[in-house]
Amino acid sequence: MAAARMTRQRTAVVEALDELADFRSAQQLHETLRARGESVGLATVYRALQALADASEVDVLRAEDGESLYRRCARREHHHHLVCRQCGRTVEIDGPTVEAWASKVAAAQGFDDIEHTIELWGTCADCRAAAAR
């Protein structure tokens, strides 16, 4: 089993995620870190994010263009997101209704090891206002 050493880089990534409320890509995060002086190699950012995701410390979702987006969510339990396509602003959602529906439907078809992907995308009020100007 790994030792999981605490390094400057890993700390920097976690701290940056804690300060950001929105879903961000690995490259955006890399740029953010470079901008604030806490420079971290891109490969390291990817590795840190992957480790955090494996440990369920961050949530990962795929943007419509295929890029992976990361976020340190408030709740650790299973939940879903409503995300702004433009700015990444995120609202955490939980839908007991949907959870029940999903597992029932899948089981009825004889499927096992069921997982579900449920994400909502939209344009937030701020981005709509900015676009209208």
Add this chain to the structure above:
Amino acid sequence: MAAARMTRQRTAVVEALDELADFRSAQQLHETLRARGESVGLATVYRALQALADASEVDVLRAEDGESLYRRCARREHHHHLVCRQCGRTVEIDGPTVEAWASKVAAAQGFDDIEHTIELWGTCADCRAAAAR
């Protein structure tokens, strides 16, 4: 507006999709066509699939590894899928409950242009049996 000429290649892609009940990647489709002698260039397969997707003739979804998968579904109306991770076997799902839930939740947060991604993944009965052997 485009002329949309009927070519051997385009026909071959559509026919292959009609015979396949499961979600397939562009590369898988390209290989399938080559194997049955109806060889079609990879770029052309991508273009045909994209055109079909734009015309809502095929559904597209992203596998967990990010690859795009295509399928010619029975119903044209909006719906979702329960897909086997192993073999791609697919069951079309529609959930009026979920549709209502999704739009209500997003609207309540002041988001516009709402879209949702809802896909169920599992292991089908056949693949489970095969794995247990």
Add this chain to the structure above:
DNA sequence: ACGCTTGTTGAGAACCGATGTCAAAGATCT
């Protein structure tokens, strides 16, 4: 404090799905 051991870093290469390039091929019309 000081090495030693071993996990970690990072610049660049490699990878891979997807898209762009552009001359040759062929579908449609006259």
Add this chain to the structure above:
DNA sequence: AGATCTTTGACATCGGTTCTCAACAAGCGT
């Protein structure tokens, strides 16, 4: 058949992500 103009396909290119491996540094025992 001939003119027109979309489509094709081998190949180059792109962009996000992962791999490589020598240099580096955490943590530990002394």
